[in-house]
Structure formats: structure tokens, C-alpha cells
Amino acid sequence: MTNKIISTGLLCMVSYLPIVTAAESNWLALFQQSEYTLETTITGYFNKPSSPNADSDDIAGLGKFSMQSNIALSDTISTGFNLYALFSSQKQAYSGVFRNPGHNAVEPRIVDFNQAWLRYEADNFEILLGKDYLELGLASLYSPVDRFGLYNLANPTQAEKIGVWQASIYYFFNDDIFSVKVMPVYERNLLPSAYSRWLGNTQDPEFTALADQYEIQDYYRPVRFENVGYLISYKGMRAGYDFFANLHHGASIYPTLQLGNLENQRIKIDPLATSIAVGVLKVIDAWQFYTEAIYQHSDQHTDENFVRYAWGLGYQDIALANELGLNHINATLQWSGDETVTAADYTKVDTSSRAARPFRNTVLMQLELEQSHQWAYVVSTTHNIADDFALMAGIQYKPNDNLRFRLEAAYFNGTETSHFGRWQENDYLRCKVQYKF
Numbered sequence: 038m039t040n041k042i043i044s045t046g047l048l049c050m051v052s053y054l055p056i057v058t059a060a061e062s063n064w065l066a067l068f069q070q071s072e073y074t075l076e077t078t079i080t081g082y083f084n085k086p087s088s089p090n091a092d093s094d095d096i097a098g099l100g101k102f103s104m105q106s107n108i109a110l111s112d113t114i115s116t117g118f119n120l121y122a123l124f125s126s127q128k129q130a131y132s133g134v135f136r137n138p139g140h141n142a143v144e145p146r147i148v149d150f151n152q153a154w155l156r157y158e159a160d161n162f163e164i165l166l167g168k169d170y171l172e173l174g175l176a177s178l179y180s181p182v183d184r185f186g187l188y189n190l191a192n193p194t195q196a197e198k199i200g201v202w203q204a205s206i207y208y209f210f211n212d213d214i215f216s217v218k219v220m221p222v223y224e225r226n227l228l229p230s231a232y233s234r235w236l237g238n239t240q241d242p243e244f245t246a247l248a249d250q251y252e253i254q255d256y257y258r259p260v261r262f263e264n265v266g267y268l269i270s271y272k273g274m275r276a277g278y279d280f281f282a283n284l285h286h287g288a289s290i291y292p293t294l295q296l297g298n299l300e301n302q303r304i305k306i307d308p309l310a311t312s313i314a315v316g317v318l319k320v321i322d323a324w325q326f327y328t329e330a331i332y333q334h335s336d337q338h339t340d341e342n343f344v345r346y347a348w349g350l351g352y353q354d355i356a357l358a359n360e361l362g363l364n365h366i367n368a369t370l371q372w373s374g375d376e377t378v379t380a381a382d383y384t385k386v387d388t389s390s391r392a393a394r395p396f397r398n399t400v401l402m403q404l405e406l407e408q409s410h411q412w413a414y415v416v417s418t419t420h421n422i423a424d425d426f427a428l429m430a431g432i433q434y435k436p437n438d439n440l441r442f443r444l445e446a447a448y449f450n451g452t453e454t455s456h457f458g459r460w461q462e463n464d465y466l467r468c469k470v471q472y473k474f
Contacts, residue, residue, distance in 0.1 A: 071106035078469045084462040086234040098126040119152035128232040138202050138222040141257040145191040145227040152200045162208045168200035175318040175327045178371045178401040181345035182314045182331045184290045189227045212274040220266035223258045223288050243393040245454045251303040283314040291390035293340050308339040325351035338382035341389045347373045365407040373399040398422045411435050425451020425458045443469040
């Protein structure tokens with residue numbers, strides 16, 4: 038009953054948007070003022086996947102059409118949306134249309150809304166209802182704090198943000214923002230299909246080292262009041278530095294495994310937990326220094342209690358770049374870590390989330406060079422100290438603000454069950470064209 042009440046309420050809330058707009062006699066403006074984007078991606082792979090179920094095409098194509106818009110309905114009310122449609126040459130990479138609130142499927146949709154929201158704005162606060170992005174943290178390359186939003190990970194090298202169903206209120210005072218978000222719908226990231234080469238050789242994208250041993254089944258928390266997520270956030274700015282503090286309770290993004298009915302069966306479940314996060318970024322001339330950390334305490338010891346953290350420094354320069362014949366240089370170095378504070382209660386859980394938590398001891402580096410308004414280059418690497426790494430290099434040509442071409446290549450290496458090692462057969466060369474109108 039609770040499931041029906043919450044899901045129906047959310048659907049009515051979104052369906053209410055065009056009604057409000059029509060009442061203002063300008064609902065067509067929402068579409069007339071839309072920004073449209075066409076993207077075409079061609080990826081060539083150097084190796085065949087060893088998995089007999091994986092799509093073994095040497096060349097994969099992906100086409101995406103998206104439209105987004107937001108308009109003011111009155112002096113205080115506005116609405117907006119982001120709608121996409123996808124086509125992939127790979128088998129069942131996307132299926133169905135529109136993931137309804139509370140839908141258990143984790144397969145990416147062919148057509149869906151990434152955003153659909155209604156906003157009320159007053160002098161010192163605003164209220165937002167609907168589906169919108171949720172972004173946190175200050176780390177440049179990977180933020181352990183930014184874990185409450187959702188992503189389409191059908192192809193992890195082309196991850197895209199997905200909006201989260203929420204009711205939010207923001208208070209503004211001076212340069213600070215205090216917000217409270219209620220997220221009534223429990224949803225997971227969208228994952229590669231069973232036929233995707235990005236699922237890896239373990240057939241599970243999270244417990245890569247264990248999936249060969251067990252038959253893993255997913256458990257989805259129903260849409261109920263006890264599974265509602267709550268997020269309180271404070272963000273501030275002062276001369277030369279930014280800072281934040283967050284408090285969250287709800288389902289964790291990192292699953293655990295519980296014993297199933299059969300000997301080799303395990304049930305994947307996202308434990309309920311409370312998380313506290315803080316972070317600060319300091320700017321000194323051309324340098325940026327940042328650090329952030331998040332502590333998770335699971336309800337009833339159904340997972341480890343742990344701290345995830347990151348610290349890094351960035352260098353942005355124009356003077357040196359000009360001496361080298363460039364417009365801009367941006368270099369970033371970051372460390373990401375993970376420390377267990379208290380063990381899980383293994384009478385309640387068989388396997389903790391540790392194996393499912395990425396970048397536990399990881400060095401990340403990125404160098405971006407802008408030669409001109411038209412030409413830019415990037416080189417990056419991610420090295421998990423224990424057993425694997427990834428390298429990526431790309432070049433971008435942008436003849437104008439509406440059209441861009443990008444060529445990139447990636448190389449993966451590591452043990453078979455490591456994060457990047459499972460993608461050793463997925464080294465690629467990719468060409469992407471994007472046009473906005």
C-alpha cells in the first residue's frame with residue numbers, strides 16, 4: 038500500500054507539470070525553448086571478449102538524442118526536463134522505456150527522463166519537487182562523498198548522470214546554502230546488460246572477485262517509509278576556500294551479500310546506514326588543495342563501518358601555458374583511500390561491502406592542455422595500488438560552440454578479478470561527434 042501511495046504521488050507530481058504550464062498558457066514554450074543534442078559514438082575494440090555471452094563485435098555504435106529545457110511559469114515557479122533516446126548496435130544494451138519510480142529493473146532504458154522537476158523560488162529559499170541531479174563533494178577526479186546520485190553505467194567509460202526522485206528545500210544566506218532532501222524512492226545505478234562486454238568476466242559488476250564462486254541474486258528494497266533516504270547538506274564559501282558538511286540516512290550504494298537458501302547462493306542487498314561527510318577546498322594563486330571524507334555507520338551492524346576519503350592538489354595556469362604556446366594548463370593529482378573502522382556482524386551478513394567499494398587505495402592523475410579554443414588534449418591514469426590500472430588519452434576539436442569532435446583511446450591492465458583487469462579485453466579507440474542546436 039505504501040509503495041502505491043508514494044509511486045502514485047510521484048507520478049502525479051510529474052504529470053502535474055504540463056497542467057501547471059497549460060494554465061499559464063505557455064506550455065509550448067517548454068519545447069520551443071528546448072536545447073537539442075545529437076551524439077554519435079563509434080568504438081573499436083582490439084580484442085574479442087572471452088565470455089561466450091558477451092557481444093563480440095569489433096566495432097560498436099551508439100547514437101543519442103536528448104532535449105532539455107526549463108522555463109519560468111511565473112515570477113516564482115519554474116519547470117524543466119531532460120529527455121533522452123538511445124540506440125546501440127550492441128545486443129540489448131538498452132531495453133524498454135521510462136523507469137517508473139520504484140521500478141526494480143537496472144537495465145538502462147531506450148527512452149527516459151533524466152530530469153523532470155518543478156521549482157518554487159522565494160527571496161531566501163526554494164523548493165524543488167521531482168527528478169533532478171544530486172551532486173556532492175569537491176574532489177576533482179573522484180569524489181567518495183558524491184555517492185547519493187545515480188548513474189547510467191551501461192558503458193562505464195561513458196557514464197551519465199541520472200536524476201534522483203526528491204523533495205528538496207534550499208535556504209540561502211550570504212554565500213552559504215543549507216538544504217534538506219527527502220528521497221522517497223529506492224533506486225540503483227543502471228548497470229551493463231548480461232550481454233555487455235563491460236560486465237566483465239565475473240558476471241557481476243560489483244563483487245568481481247566472488248561472482249565465480251556464488252550464484253548472486255539481487256534484493257530490491259520496496260518503496261516504504263523505512264527505506265526513504267534523507268540528506269541534510271550545508272555548503273559555504275569564503276575568501277579563497279569552499280567547504281561542506283553532509284548527513285545522510287538511507288540505503289547505501291555499496292551492497293553486501295547475505296546467505297541464500299542454497300549452499301552457493303548469495304543475496305545482494307544494500308544495507309541501511311547513516312553517513313557523515315565533510316570537505317574543504319583551498320585556492321592559493323594557481324594551486325588548489327582539497328580534502329574530503331565520509332564515514333558510514335550501518336544500521337544493526339549489517340555492514341562494516343568505514344571511512345572513505347580523498348585528498349588532492351590541482352594546478353591551473355595561463356602564463357606558463359602561454360610561454361609553451363598553449364592557452365591553458367590544468368593538472369590534477371589525487372589519492373583516494375578506504376579504511377575499515379568496525380567489522381560487520383557476520384551472523385547477519387556473509388560478505389561485507391569491502392569488495393564492492395572501488396578505489397580503496399588509488400592514485401588518480403590527469404593533465405589537460407588547451408591549445409586554442411578549437412583544440413584540447415587530455416591524458417589521465419587511475420592506478421589501484423594493489424593490482425590494476427587504466428590509461429586514457431584524448432584529443433578534441435571544437436570548430437564552434439555547437440559542434441565538437443573527440444578521439445580517445447583507453448588501455449586496461451590487472452588481475453582478472455580486479456576493477457580494471459576484468460576489462461583487459463576492452464582496450465578501445467573511440468570517435469565521438471556531438472552537435473547542439
